[in-house]
Amino acid sequence: MRIHKAGFKIIIEFTIILSALIALAWFAIPCNEFVSVIITIIALLLEAFVFYFFRFPKRIPVVDNSGAIYAPADGEVVVVEPVYEDEYLKDEVIQISIFMSLWNVHANFFPVSGVIEYFKHHKGGFLVAWHPKSSTENERTTIVVRTDNDEKILFRQIAGFIARRIVSYVSVGKSVERGRQCGFIKFGSRVDVFIPLGSHVFVEIGDKTVGSQTKIAQLSRCK
Secondary structure, eight states: OOBOGGGHHHHHHHHHHHHHHHHIIIIISOOOHHHHHHHHHHHHHHHHHHHHHTBOOOOOOOOOOTTEEEOSSSEEEEEEEEEEETTTTOEEEEEEEEEEOTTSOOEEEOSSOEEEEEEEEEOOBOOOTTSTTHHHHBSEEEEEEEOTTSOEEEEEEEEOSSOOEEEEOOOTTOEEOTTSEEEEEESSEEEEEEEETTOEEOOOTTOEEOTTTSEEEEOGGGO
């Protein structure tokens, strides 16, 4: 299992801190052997969790037609509804939101192929990621991809209550491929996808998704 590069610095920092804690438990703090063993076990479990969180399994993008929209993240579908997107699209669209728990892979993927038309990082708060207002009030990025069929697909990486760092490998004018990595969100978060009305949606609330592997919708003009 590979470790995502976004986790290298955190893993090193955690290793140093936890190693120091174990050393203190055994050699510096006056405590019995049982307490030292408990502290060591907790430290090792925390270290294992950090490695597990930053795992990055190999994903091969699914070969599909140009109108397919694939999940940008692993997680659970928490929203499927028509909304008005007022940042860039300025239109009625369908919103599909995927919540990532601490146990999900947190790499994010482009839901469609095309050219990056818009990118913006927004500073904000850190509401729990499933809160309805997290889409517009939390720390987040907004990315718009214009497909070969001239459709605009907007998606947002949204930080949650624990997540404090969004990584995006995005630049305006860059050509991107569906299923390729677009970024990473550290420690629990959410991704919203906004697609044209009339698109055929394949998921509903409660469904589980696998980033780059689960087909969540089909553009109506590209069936």
